[in-house]
Amino acid sequence: MINLETISGLPLELDEKTFKLKFNPPLAEIIPDIRKFSDMIPVLIDRSAEPKSKVEEMYYMYRDIHLPADEAVIRKNNIRYDITVIPPVMIGKEFNKTVGHYHPIIPGSQKMSYPEIYEVLEGQALFLIQKMDQDFKQLISFYGIVASVGDKVIYPPNYGHIIVNIGKGVLVTGNWTSYGFKSLYEPIKDRHGMAYYVLTDDIKPFVMVKNEHYADHPPVRMLTVADKIRTEFGFESTKPMYTSGINNPKLLEFLNNPTKYAIELSTITS
Ligand SMILES: [Fe+2]
Secondary structure (H helix, E strand, O other), X not given: OEEOHHHHOOXXXXXXXOOOEEEOOOXXXXXXXXXXXXXXXXXXXXXXXXEHHHOOEEEEEEOOOOOHHHHHHHHHOOEEEEEEEEOOOOEOOEXXXXXXXXXXXXXXXXXXXXXXXXXXXXXXXXXXXXXXXXOOOOEEEEEEEEEOOXXXXXXXXXXEEEEEEOXXXXXXXXXXXXXXXXXXXXXXXXXXXXXXXXXXXXXXXXXXEEOOOOOOOOOXXXXXXXXXXXXXXXXXXXXXXXHHHHHOHHHHHHHHOHHHHHHHHHHOOO
């Protein structure tokens, strides 16, 4: 079992064999949504490839995790804390990943969609984020961020995103999000994934390969986990994001009201 309590701020463990979370008291058990291999086929570089060891369950999404004592703060602030568990399964040469989505535009927000903030709880992640024009026809920009345990990554408004498990072990991420919006999966599914695929390589830790279902491929910009996330959004690298958010929900105000934080959010990708 991997103990996630110190890093997540919640009494959680992860079973390394089943990749399921164990919820210790006073947490109530949550049944995960499971992403099956058949759900992922449309977004793979090689849609005839099969996962090594023929597993059917590719990753697990646990939504709305919180301590009973924190429920009032969470509901009042219209936020939700989720955990995603992505096992280390290769699909041909491609690393396991989430299928990816965009978020909907927030009514009255000057065409901004909901942002999101992630934290790595275990393993090694490559976050890919990309922006297209309003009609999802032209790719405007594409970023990658390699992140390790404790690193926090913000998806700015209007960026689609996926998480790739580029490590040898399981990848576990936590995220704060606005409560209750519906993600848009079609723009990524229709183009068979993000604008680049992430594959294994004999020399480098990974390589990025263009997805030819996009007409344009602006160069990949690799960003480091920005200090600005800590300084401008107030999160400390040494503290679990869950705990920081509960102790000071104002830190998460940008999730529901990004217009107020438009300048700070625009600096993330600059
Ligand atoms: Fe998202």
